[in-house]
Amino acid sequence: MLFNSVTFLVLFLPLSLLVYYLLGYFQMNAAKFWLAALSFFFYGWWNPKFLLLLIGSILFNYGCGYLIQVFERKPKTSAFFLAAGILANLGLLFYFKYLLTLLNWFHDIGFYHGPSWGSAILPLGISFFTFTQIGFLIDTQGGNAHERGFLEYVLFVTFFPHLIAGPILHHREIMPQFAKKETYFLNWDNIGVGISIFIIGLAKKVLIADPLSPLANDIFRHTADKHVVEAWAGVLAYSFQLYFDFAGYSEMALGLARMFNVKFPANFDSPYKSKSIIDFWQRWHISLTRYLTLYLYNPISLWIMRRRVEKGLPLLRGGETTLGGFWMMLAVPTLYTMILIGIWHGAGFQFFIFGLLHGCYLCVNHAWRLFGPKGPKGPVSPWRFRFQGAWKWALTYLSVLIAEVFFKAKTATDAWMLIKSMAGLGTGDSLGGPEGVIESILDFLGIPIPYWNYSDSLITLAVVFAIILIPPDVPQLFEKQEPSLTKIRSAPAFLSFQWHPNILWGFLLAVLALVNLLLVTGNSEFLYFRF
């Protein structure tokens, strides 16, 4: 079921809330059961067959966690159950996400002759619920998972606002919330904040992301030989669509959870305002970055450090600033983590390049931070400060944009063709090459060119860009209400105002909710559903 479907908005959500609080008033466990049943219903709505997969996965992982805890005094046995649990989870993910792609690739390169393998239906949210549970197993083995209630565990994995596309939760921050009595009592403050965040998230999806989709899809359908303006318009449209689609989904999840008195971690903090790639990854898909840092980056980094200590090599700052130290302690774990982030998104080579690019960006960013020129020690003039901020922002966004071409394109070759067109090397309907770029600039200055038909799209893109950069985003807008578990530093916004539970905000959000509902089609999936 989609958050932006009529069924969800008109039937599922009001009914779930009503029954949840009615049951919660009388019996906490009944409300827990209701919430779990709702979440299974929500998941089974799309394809009831995969409910068995979800239930199986929960039972298996809970059982593994139990055995790991039972054998905590026998490290080898508990490590065996941990390894078995992780392997089974990764095997499941591999089967649904990568196996057939790999077999088809072998078929395509002529390794295997015969019919191709077709494609598997990817169970919704498999990457999310698998990762969440792997984290739980690792923490159980490390002695960091103390909450053991089965129903709380089921809710931690299946609670419908995060089940399909995150944010990726940590059991430590969620299971205690489900164990508290207050969670099941009606709290009008949380309903008000939750519904407001939900309406804004839905607006991002329905009013911005969905209308951008045709332009983006059109360009990415055939990427060869696009005119430079066409290529940029399509890539920018996709970049904005991806952000508003995913941020919209995450905020809807945040708002929905809040309506049920549950707080989620934040997933976005105005990432397109970032002035470095390091900064970008602290603001984009925050829960994934946090997860991979915790369970991938830190372990490998720690392992490398231990090796260096054993060999008597320097650590920390002294070690990083040598080239070898930088490579081993920063570049290797970063590249490894980012490539896995890329592959986590899909099996194509383009996702590998997406991860690799971001890994390289981060390495360059770290290298610049460590080896690059240091800024002036004295005060900097405001204009110089702004100029520096502007070019850092532009360079960061351009890098992100190039990587997003690989993220969206059907193949790496398609992505490369589109990047060539962005550089003015595609012909499209224009002269192509440097002349094509000049031609577009002339056109931008108002000199009419017959093929030009992107002015409307560019105005739309400019408006959306302004929405990204100027007004405050949800974390700033609801700062006083602490919308998430994550401490978000207040990203500067050109305009700064706060949400207040007053009549004006009530009216404005009612209008926005009405516009949202009128534009809801119910058939526009979220981009992250395919991961």
Add this chain to the structure above:
Amino acid sequence: MRSFLITLTAAFAAGLAFAWVWGLDHRLSYLSRDYALLAGKDHLIDGYSRPGLAVFGDSAVMDGVQPERLGPGVINCAMMGCTPIESYFLVRRLMKAPVRPRAVLLSYNAYHFVHPDFYWENTVKFGVISGAEADEVFGNIVRLRDKELLSGSGLWNLEQRLYSFLLSRGFPPYYLSSLIAEPFGVREKENEEALAVIAQTRGQYYFPQADGSKTLNADTKLKAFTVSPVIDYYFRQTLDLLKKENIPAYFYVMPINGYSVPHLDPGVFRDYKAYLQGVAQADPQFHILSRFRTVYPWTLFSDYAHLNKKGTLRFNPEFAKILNRASVPGGPYGVSPH
């Protein structure tokens, strides 16, 4: 927080109620021409006062059958994409009119026995059938497990059930796309004209005119003639209703574009014919008129299915003769009322 939540709820509810009521009340000003053509048929049925032949069928019939050339008691209640589902409810409504028709003529190409393409987009959305009737049809769709009309998504067909319910009650989100396509009132004049044409011609309406067309008929898309269970159900229900009212029913297959004939699957044609003959054998009050397929040259068509003016000029006198030869009640046909 209380004032915020009250304002939010009240303003949202008021806005939605306004959009809903306004949308239902002003359909003619923002829905497409198809709505006006269907509303025109409603007016024809509601004002039915001269007993004769009532014709039901798809758009080929709506375009081709000209009541003015056939006789004063003839009305053309055919609609775009119409299948026996829609016809059943229109016939049922006609039975409630002050006078009854003397005979009913039904006509659908093979495609419209297989694919009810316009059921949601036209029939339900444009209010050809009421909310209660849409619920009744949905019950039968589920009961007969009609794959043509069931999307299969969602548990217990809840999503589609809700869609059918809300669509048939004019739920605003389902209508807003029309409002965006042609905002506020732009379509009103065009729709008023379409209504007037329907009233004047007693239901006949020309689709875009051309001096010939080699576009293939929808029947050529069929690789098998598998009647949709719901369509079959309502086709038989229509015949039962007419039998109960003692009104004879006739079936006629509209002329097909000669250019399409070689592209028709012979198996489809054979099964289509066998299906109708089977129904006729079981129901003595149901008659198949004349030859099963009449072929006209492509120059007499405007597009894949619709006759142009030259085509209707040839078709209607021939059709009148067929009706007279079969002694269809309500005739004689083709005789000037003056």
